[in-house]
Amino acid sequence: MPAAPAPEGVAEVLVVVGAATYHRRSVRKRTAFPMLEGVRVQPIISIRQLSKTYASGFQALKPIDLTINRGEIFALLGPNGAGKTTLISIICGIVNPSSGSVLADGHDVVREYRAAREKIGLVPQELTTDAFETVWNTVSFSRGLFGKSANPAHVEKVLRDLALWNKKDNKIITLSGGMKRRVMIAKALSHEPRILFLDEPTAGVDVDLRRDMWVMVRALRATGVTVILTTHYIDEAEEMADRIGVINKGELILVEGKTALMEKLGRRQLTLQLQAPLVRIPEAMSGYPLELSADGLQLVYTYDAQGESTGIDVLLRRLAEAGIDFKDLKTSQSSLEDIFVSLVRERA
Amino acid sequence: MNIYAIRSIYRFEMSRTFRTLLQSIVSPVISTSLYFVVFGAAIGSHMNGIDGVSYGAFIVPGLIMLSLLTQSISNASFGIYFPKFVGTIYEILSAPVSAFEIVAGYVGAAATKSVALGLIILVTARLFVAFHIEHPLWMLAFLVLTAVTFSLFGFIIGIWADNFEKLQLVPLLIVTPLTFLGGSFYSIHMLSPFWQKVTLFNPVVYLISGFRWSFYGVSDVSMTISLGMTLVFLLICLAVVWWIFRSGYRLKA
Ligand SMILES: Nc1ncnc2c1ncn2[C@@H]1O[C@H](COP(=O)(O)OP(=O)(O)O)[C@@H](O)[C@H]1O
Ligand SMILES: [Mg+2]
Numbered sequence: 117m118p119a120a121p122a123p124e125g126v127a128e129v130l131v132v133v134g135a136a137t138y139h140r141r142s143v144r145k146r147t148a149f150p151m152l153e154g155v156r157v158q159p160i161i162s163i164r165q166l167s168k169t170y171a172s173g174f175q176a177l178k179p180i181d182l183t184i185n186r187g188e189i190f191a192l193l194g195p196n197g198a199g200k201t202t203l204i205s206i207i208c209g210i211v212n213p214s215s216g217s218v219l220a221d222g223h224d225v226v227r228e229y230r231a232a233r234e235k236i237g238l239v240p241q242e243l244t245t246d247a248f249e250t251v252w253n254t255v256s257f258s259r260g261l262f263g264k265s266a267n268p269a270h271v272e273k274v275l276r277d278l279a280l281w282n283k284k285d286n287k288i289i290t291l292s293g294g295m296k297r298r299v300m301i302a303k304a305l306s307h308e309p310r311i312l313f314l315d316e317p318t319a320g321v322d323v324d325l326r327r328d329m330w331v332m333v334r335a336l337r338a339t340g341v342t343v344i345l346t347t348h349y350i351d352e353a354e355e356m357a358d359r360i361g362v363i364n365k366g367e368l369i370l371v372e373g374k375t376a377l378m379e380k381l382g383r384r385q386l387t388l389q390l391q392a393p394l395v396r397i398p399e400a401m402s403g404y405p406l407e408l409s410a411d412g413l414q415l416v417y418t419y420d421a422q423g424e425s426t427g428i429d430v431l432l433r434r435l436a437e438a439g440i441d442f443k444d445l446k447t448s449q450s451s452l453e454d455i456f457v458s459l460v461r462e463r464a
Numbered sequence: 465m466n467i468y469a470i471r472s473i474y475r476f477e478m479s480r481t482f483r484t485l486l487q488s489i490v491s492p493v494i495s496t497s498l499y500f501v502v503f504g505a506a507i508g509s510h511m512n513g514i515d516g517v518s519y520g521a522f523i524v525p526g527l528i529m530l531s532l533l534t535q536s537i538s539n540a541s542f543g544i545y546f547p548k549f550v551g552t553i554y555e556i557l558s559a560p561v562s563a564f565e566i567v568a569g570y571v572g573a574a575a576t577k578s579v580a581l582g583l584i585i586l587v588t589a590r591l592f593v594a595f596h597i598e599h600p601l602w603m604l605a606f607l608v609l610t611a612v613t614f615s616l617f618g619f620i621i622g623i624w625a626d627n628f629e630k631l632q633l634v635p636l637l638i639v640t641p642l643t644f645l646g647g648s649f650y651s652i653h654m655l656s657p658f659w660q661k662v663t664l665f666n667p668v669v670y671l672i673s674g675f676r677w678s679f680y681g682v683s684d685v686s687m688t689i690s691l692g693m694t695l696v697f698l699l700i701c702l703a704v705v706w707w708i709f710r711s712g713y714r715l716k717a
Contacts, residue, residue: 170717208558211717230466233560244551248483249476260472261559303555 159219160186160311160342161207166216168202168366176202177366179216184344184359189337191357191374192346199366200346201241204313208238220311234263237309241316241346245296247289251280254288255302262307274305277332294325301329305336312336314345318352330356386417386428388435389444398438404431415442469561473569474576477543481577488539489581492531496585499527500592503649508593514651515682520593525676526648527589532582532607533614533643533668537635540574540618545625548714557716563709567619574615575608582607595679602687603678609694610671616701623714642668647676652684667697 161184168177176199184190192200205211207218209229218225223232246254255271275281278298283291288299304312314333318326333343333356347353353360354374361371370377393412404427407416419426435442481488504520511519547553556566589595597603625631646668652660663669664685674690677683683690708715 205717208554210554210557212712230560230562233558236558238554238558240551240554242551244554246552247550249479253476253479257472257476258555260468260475261555261561263466263468263560265468 157185159183160221161344162219163203163207164217166203166206166218167214168199168206168211169214175366177206177214180368182361182368182371184342186342187337187340188358189333189343189345189356191353191360192344192363193348193350193353193360194346194363195348197365198348198363200363201315202366203363204238204315204344204346208236208313209233230263234307235310236313237304237307237311238313239300239304239315239317241319243293243296243300245288245299248287250285250287251275251291251299251302252284254299255306258303259306262309264307270308271306274302277335278302279328293320294322297321297325298328301332309341311342311344314343316347317345318347318349384419384426384447386419386431386445386447388415388417388442389413390415391441391443394440398440400438401434404434415440466561466565469559470565470569470572473556473566474573477539477570477573478576480543481539481573488535488577489584492535492581493584493588496527496531497588497592499523500589504589504593514654515680517595517680517682518593521595521680522651522676523649524586524589524593524595525679526643526646526672528582528585528607529610529668529672529675530640530643530648531585532578532610533639533671534635535581536574536578536611536614537618537621537639539577540571540615541622541625541631541635543570543574544619544622545631548623553715563706566709567616567705571612571615571619574618575611578611578615579607582611597679598681599678603675606671606675606678606691606694609698610675613694613698613701616698616705620701620704620708623708626714639668642666643672647672647684667693670694 161182163180163182165179165181166177167175167179169175180203192203194200202211206213207220207225209225213226220232221235223229223235225232249257252271252275255275256266259267259271272281275284278301280295280298280302283295288296291299301314312333314329317329321329333345337343345352345356357374359371359373360377362369390413394408394415395412397406397408397415405418407418408414409416417428417431419428500520500523503523508519508523513519514522547556621631621634625633645663646666647663652663652669652673655663670685670690670693673684674687674694677687677690707713
């Protein structure tokens with residue numbers, strides 16, 4: 117595949133996976149993770165033909181194949197009821213799969229559940245905590261449950277990182293919703309997992325926690341932890357993820373590096389600020405995908421960034437010929453929101 | 465074996481006990497003491513002894529069993545029902561723990577609690593009536609065996625129950641009547657031959673009979689049969705628990 121024009125310092129890196137398969141991976145140069153470049157990307161979760169039909173007969177997951185790479189932040193993006201929680205629950209052992217298999221760090225999550233689950237931390241979607249235990253005890257409990265010997269220093273670090281330290285002796289029931297959510301994250305991190313699942317981590321969460329959570333997620337990734345989050349907020353996936361899987365009605369529609377996804381499917385828009393307002397788009401320009409703003413001062417041209425030619429040069433020449441002058445121009449990329457909407461529409 | 469997990473669950477459950485000391489220890493002790501006051505001291509003094517044992521002493525093993533059964537069931541059933549009810553069960557299900565480890569933690573804690581309670585009641589009873597224990601080791605063995613068996617049974621109820629009524633249903637409608645009719649307050653030899661036969665279908669008869677034998681050396685049915693029946697019930701509970709975890713029944717979708 118030819119290298120795409122690289123907006124915002126994006127580089128395409130070709131990485132070898134296994135013996136014969138090639139995965140494309142986008143790395144942002146500026147926010148870069150130099151250790152990833154040229155390094156073999158290893159799968160940490162391999163999902164093969166995984167499907168789920170609930171006892172009610174409802175098929176929540178159609179057979180899914182997905183590989184998640186070690187050390188990446190992967191966002192599972194889809195509307196409510198798409199099957200995100202179902203997928204995570206199967207990997208974590210809370211729901212039995214109907215068919216297919218999942219390897220977590222090389223271990224089958226059903227047959228070798230012990231080895232697999234030791235590596236995994238889960239922060240579920242629903243806010244569910246004990247009530248009468250103290251924060252310290254509930255986090256220490258989780259660590260023991262996952263087979264780790266007591267390590268007060270680690271528990272302390274987790275609690276401090278999550279701004280819970282001064283609440284360590286409080287009963288959970290006395291905490292606010294946001295604090296309880298922090299406790300759930302602390303529990304999930306108590307046993308030093310290598311894979312962290314965050315199911316709708318910022319749904320109904322205040323700004324502070326949201327910001328702290330992203331700081332934490334990036335810090336975790338810096339230590340090599342793989343983070344898989346689900347969201348139905350596109351900006352969240354866009355902001356956080358290295359790669360995005362789009363899921364709808366139990367089907368994984370596509371999986372792409374975030375930047376590649378934006379380039380591949382993102383349409384760009386050229387906005388021209390006109391010198392003088394236009395009443396309507398001139399006849400001569402009728403063949404172009406142009407839109408005129410209500411005040412007649414902005415002309416918006418939509419084009420495909422991946423196309424052979426963007427057509428901008430010709431457009432600008434035609435505008436000059438038609439005597440339309442502009443004083444400024446800017447280009448912008450359509451948001452993931454637009455991409456998602458068009459993807460879902462395409463599939464419908 | 466994930467020893468840390470067993471220990472974590474066990475400790476968690478025990479700390480729940482200490483938080484609710486009044487409810488889990490004090491209240492059963494008080495209600496059992498009332499039985500001793502009424503049946504042992506007040507009514508018992510007007511009654512003839514049974515099998516050469518004073519009536520007050522005769523009812524001690526049965527009353528301990530009554531508490532042991534109801535407390536084992538309610539401790540263990542609540543212990544596993546509550547995480548299911550509030551949703552914190554997700555953590556147990558997603559942890560690297562085997563069915564055995566989960567059961568060891570929950571049932572171990574419930575059984576510990578009811579054995580402790582049984583011993584406390586035993587000591588309390590001594591304040592009201594005089595009795596002796598002929599086979600203390602067997603007494604302890606029956607105590608532990610029954611506590612474990614009925615904690616397992618409670619664990620099964622806690623998994624089966626999907627509302628609080630069901631949680632209360634089995635102890636209230638089955639276990640308490642069976643215990644009252646199982647010879648806590650009388651020897652089954654005092655019944656007519658027909659009812660003696662019927663009573664033998666009540667599993668609690670064997671528990672109480674065996675337990676009473678360990679105190680006074682006398683029993684309604686032979687001690688070996690009592691022991692055998694208790695073990696059979698234990699095995700049935702183990703088999704059901706094994707099936708629950710294998711099938712994911714009421715635990716996993
Ligand atoms: N235990 C269950 N029994 C039957 N259907 C279920 C169960 N859990 C979830 N579903 C259904 O499966 C679909 C996917 O649910 P879920 O995985 O929670 O979606 P998401 O997390 O993407 O919102 C939904 O339509 C939901 O109603
Ligand atoms: Mg969900």
